[in-house]
Amino acid sequence: MEHPKKYSPHSLTEKQRKLVVSYLNGSTKLKACIDAGYGDSATSRAFGAPAVIKEIERRQHIMSTKSGVTADWIIDRLKLIAGADLADMLVIDEFGTGQIDLNQMTPQLRAALSGIETDRLGDAVKVKIKLSDKLRALEMLARHLGLFNDKLELAGELSLEERLVAGRERALKQEKADVETSTEEAD
Secondary structure (H helix, E strand, O other): OOOOOOOOHHHOOHHHHHHHHHHHOOOOHHHHHHHHOOOOOOHHHHHHOHHHHHHHHHHHHHHHHHHOOOHHHHHHHHHHHHHOOHHHHEEEOOOOOEEEOHHHOOHHHHHHEEEEEEEEEOOEEEEEEEEOOHHHHHHHHHHHOOOOOOOOOOOOOOOHHHHHHHHHHHHHHHHHHHHHHHHHHHO
């Protein structure tokens, strides 16, 4: 019985190593292929190589372990952003005026905070608070959970080519019918 060849990071070619490095540094798959010296049509072949797949997985695992950033951590962070509510810091005084109390900042608000700007207007201080995009956080969570179906699946007995031919035939018939109708109306 023959044992499968054990994977080693040293089994990558120089092109494959460049591909993995470029991709993990934030390039798209297409750009990583071009950076590594592959043609722009080699993306699926280059990224489908078992050695490349295993090396990407190995390096992602190392990065995740070193940084402490896991899928669970990201999901927790997205949930904090999606649940952030500025009203938690809003204090209404006896005159009915709303003021922001930064001491009331919740963990959700801290996680969602993308910036604070202050401007002095005479005796008053204007505070502008920016939060991360809640809808984007919800969208990312929904995609992770598979709640969106972004792929169009065609089911049927006809192939795509057969459907295209049938569609063209229907269009030609409709065009002929339109021409006949306009000819009859002209008479």
